[in-house]
Amino acid sequence: MSRWQPNARERLAEAALELYGERGFEQTTVAGIAGRAGLTERTFFRHYTDKREVLFAGARDLEELFVRAVAGAPASAAPIDALAAGLEAVAEAFAGRRAFARRRQAVIAANAELQERELVKLASLAAALAGALRGRGVGEPAASLTAEAGVAVFKIGFERWIGADEERDMAPLLRESLAELRAVAAGG
Amino acid sequence: MSRWQPNARERLAEAALELYGERGFEQTTVAGIAGRAGLTERTFFRHYTDKREVLFAGARDLEELFVRAVAGAPASAAPIDALAAGLEAVAEAFAGRRAFARRRQAVIAANAELQERELVKLASLAAALAGALRGRGVGEPAASLTAEAGVAVFKIGFERWIGADEERDMAPLLRESLAELRAVAAGG
DNA sequence: GTGTCGATGTCAGTCACTGACATCGACAGT
DNA sequence: ACTGTCGATGTCAGTGACTGACATCGACAC
Incomplete structure (x- = not known):
């Protein structure tokens, strides 16, 4: 023993x-x-x-998962579609963890130091995604812009998921957010 | 005495x-x-x-200046042009302070905690700019997207200014960065 | 001349974080 | 079984960021 x-x-x-x-x-x-x-x-x-870091240990896993899915998307996929594949993988990983995510996000929302650390994690995520996109042959600044957009979509989708009914899955919320981004970018 | x-x-x-x-x-x-x-x-x-804050006291002044210039741009100006007016005011405020800015930026670049704080200041700047744009009647998400883009342009232009010859003024560098953003957004 | 005020000093305390060293079950090799 | 190594944890003694309470003393108003 x-x-x-x-x-x-x-x-x-x-x-x-x-x-x-x-x-x-x-x-x-x-x-x-x-x-x-x-x-x-x-x-x-x-x-x-x-x-602070005790609340952000999962961020590293999320980053790896997201990056792996983006990198592993079909070679024929456009950058934005590789990003969409990453978002699907992320949504899957969050399945069944909404109660936990809510508790955690409430704690972060209540303290500036924790928000500061969250910004760092999101910046790290964006940098990692940009690297994955460059690895797919995407040039700059398209890779970085797509990565930043991806993080923004994740943030917005995540917030909606946190606030949604228990029944809402994360995947459709992320898809909707991505669609809105596409609309805005198209000049909506 | x-x-x-x-x-x-x-x-x-x-x-x-x-x-x-x-x-x-x-x-x-x-x-x-x-x-x-x-x-x-x-x-x-x-x-x-x-x-950390001792290095970032000027950030508040910069934010106020930037916001005031954006808010004070002609009512007829498009969001991106109000942003450009803000960037001009910022460039003016940095005139003659490159040596100081370089020293400061070198210190920040050497330490992760300081970079963390800088992310917070940039996020605060983006939020303030978005607010100023909404005050001009710009809706969401256009206001926030424009603000984020403005911060990105400032960051890139600032980095170039730091690295440039002593003779380069900041204003043309910011204008160039903004022009690049326009090109990318237009589908370049 | 007196009283208030504001910027600073003094002092004692809490707590995040670190380095050095001790402990002791697990496990491998014999 | 015997022994030695190892890894996760404990113990202890710091350092330094940051805070609260209270003292000091020129400036300035009245």
Whole structure:
């Protein structure tokens, strides 16, 4: 039998989300998070580089998934269609996680430092998408513009999904947002 | 005669820029900045909310200037032309400050935390510009898209200005960047 | 001459984050 | 079974960003 309870990392993330939600981000101490997870403060910092990052660990997975789907789209697909493929993959990954996403987004919305970190993650996502598009042979500035647009579509679709009825899936919301972008770009 | 030397705020900003440049942002302590300015750490935090903000105090002025110029453009001007008026005002405000801007940008480029803060300031600028455009009667999402585009143009033009010969003025560089954006948007 | 005010100083405290070193089950090799 | 390594965690002692409470003392108004 193991010396430690398993899933320390996940326990820390859950404890952090709970406490940030109950008391707010600033009123929560890292020692408090670690305590609730049955660990010490030092161990928290072995799993997460700082107090904010515990909410953004999933961003790396999302980025990889999104990028892989864009890169793996048929070679014949136009940039915007490769982007659409990425958005489909993202929607799939969020299936069944709306309650969690809502809790997390409410916490972020309540604190400026967390919003700051979210901007960084979105910028990182845009850069990664632009790289994937360039890897498909898309030139600049089209790659970067498409990537930025993709992030914008994701943001808007995500917000709508968070606010939607329990029944709405994310995929159609992302498709609608992408369609709106196309309309605007076409001079709507 | 006054009890204190004047311009405490400016002395702190200059001392911070010097030290961030000499030793790097992380290797610099707030006590060190305050000491070089002939003040105490506590006084630093009365003038700037945190160690990063001392480099971004000018961002508020820039935002106000930009917004005022956009809002004050002729009512007949199209959104993109109001934006162009704002860019002209910005270029004027930077005249003669390239050496300072270079020093500052080099410091920011060397540290991730400072880049994070810069993203926040640019997001704030975009939001303010979108508000100014809506005040001109521009609807959504055109206002937000125009504002985001304006920030992008500013960023690119600013980078080119930083890297340009001493003789290049900022205004023509911003005009060129805006022209490129128009070309891309037109389907170039 | 007196009183208020504002910018600064002083001091004590909290907490995010780090480095160095100790602990002890798991597991591999023998 | 015996032993040595390893990896996740704990322990402890810092450093430094940031805050609250209170003191100081020129300037300025009355």
